[in-house]
Amino acid sequence: MVSTVFIDGEVGTTGLQIRQRLEGRNDVRLLSIAPERRKETAARAELLNSADAVILCLPDAAAKEAVSLIDNPKVKLIDASTAYRTAPDWAYGFAELDSAQRDKIAASTRVSNPGCYATGAIALLRPFVAAGVLPANWPITINAVSGYTGGGKSMIAEFEDPNAANYTHENFRIYALPLQHKHVPEIQKHGQLDIRPIFAPSVGRYAQGMIVEIPLHLDLVPGRPTLKTLNETLSAHYAGERFVTVADLVESGAMTGLDPEGLNGTNRMKLFTFGTEGTGQARLVALLDNLGKGASGAAVQNLNLVLGLDEASGLN
Template sequence: MGKTPKVFIDGKGGVVGARLYEQLSRRGDLEFLLIDPEKRRDVEERRKLLNEADLAILCLPEETAAQAVELVDNPNTRIIDTSPAHRTTPGWVYGFAELLPGQRQRIRFSKRVSNPGCHASGFLSTVAPLVQMGILPPDYPVSCFSITGYSGGGKDMIAEYEDPNRDPALAAPALYSLGLCHNHLNEMQHIAGLEYPPVFVPVLSDMYSGMATSVTLQNRLLRGAPTAQDICEMLQSYYQDQTLVSVAPFGSQGPRLVSNTMAGTDRLEITVCGREEQTLLTARFDNLGKGVAAAAIQNLNLMLGFPETTGLKVE
């Protein structure tokens, strides 16, 4: 590949940026452009580093990420944006390599890649293939609930949950985004190819990391009325030979699905439960792993020509 690629993480001080730097800095095949902490909000210093980078990873709030892209005038700087700013923007490639035919190749050659949202990753991993295969009608009234660890809420939420004098109510799971307009809905609908956004209810749990995103289906409304086991076998075939996304054997899950089983890994595992008439699809993964940081590293590897799973926990 020639010279060592220069990487700049804009927003390294946040939870996602810190996680990314921690994982990537263990490698010897990247050169990091580091900003003076006192200048992390200095627009001109950020502009300089963004344009020096071969690849910039934006770990910023949505509005700030959009502004950061405007600072880049070097045609050779490639960008991965972990914010929601560009997930359905024309000209940007959606950074979920396993999701759709040709997606891995689109990421590999793109200058602008948008990292998926964590809840959206779980939802899309099950719904998008079924739409792609013609099993799930695009006008199906999809419903989804997604249990997540509190680390996805950033430093303030982590501090709130880890405060020894915290509110006892935080020990119980809490539904949020009760207006049903979560900021992942747009990508969930459009990347999946649905005509309408799903009814989506996220659930905050008293665990640092981990995620379990579930979709329920009435099989009689699907093409051919497949059983839950049929759907499991279809998804196993769809994700055959993928390293970071897998489908558990039907009936192997036991009496319970624990939400944080995949915490600390960089993989996503789909479990299909149910019977002839109804199906429960659940994707479990680490909200900071395949939900954001691992996805960004996978995209970086593809864009810079490294083996796709370099630096990732694949076991």
């Protein structure tokens, strides 16, 4: 059986990458709207209700409007915006979150695709809080750097188009200085944190790829976990996963640096435990493609799950 899929917002950065991952597959058929009719509510509503699955690649307000247009209860909906990431009646689209999450996604008609930074942060936090290695009320700081494609069309133009009004020559920039970022609520909720984490994002002068990092003073954490404990906890949580892997301490210990572009073009995420045993300090690090596991790759993975297809289809 071939399932029909409509990408609402297919001309954006995430939408285009999703389309590329779906084109050429024989188990899905893409539906498209004529360019001149993209702003016609009736035309969009027709496609939104006729497809087996819909992926929304829209700003929050537009995504909410699109959801309101769907009255066909059979439509499987995946939203890539921030709008529903903490909504209780939506499945959070990080299949590796825990042992039950994959089945929740597969059984749902409403799935919220995670944010890119949030994917890395939650991947690092959830195993430790769930296992009791980190208390839920522990103060967490998250440092991260992303390629500029994570900022959408405006930021892409800012770094790539010399004719753009906001063109910049900056090589590196920190932002979200008031400590208000749209990914923080989902990090807190799905990371199972009682305290709002400090999130310090930055952008580099490269297109895509992401590093998310959480430093810890282990001697201050109850139970004083070791690097070995941290690494074993991560490894146990993600054992058998296809898209999330954990570097062992030998691999991590031999590394002298980490390239944020190292997993570009994939739906993979790799987790590292850095530090020197006995110093009481650790650096937990996630490496992923902000447009892969952090966006379009995750959306395709969730699409496969809700349609009952091989989870890795289009992602190998």
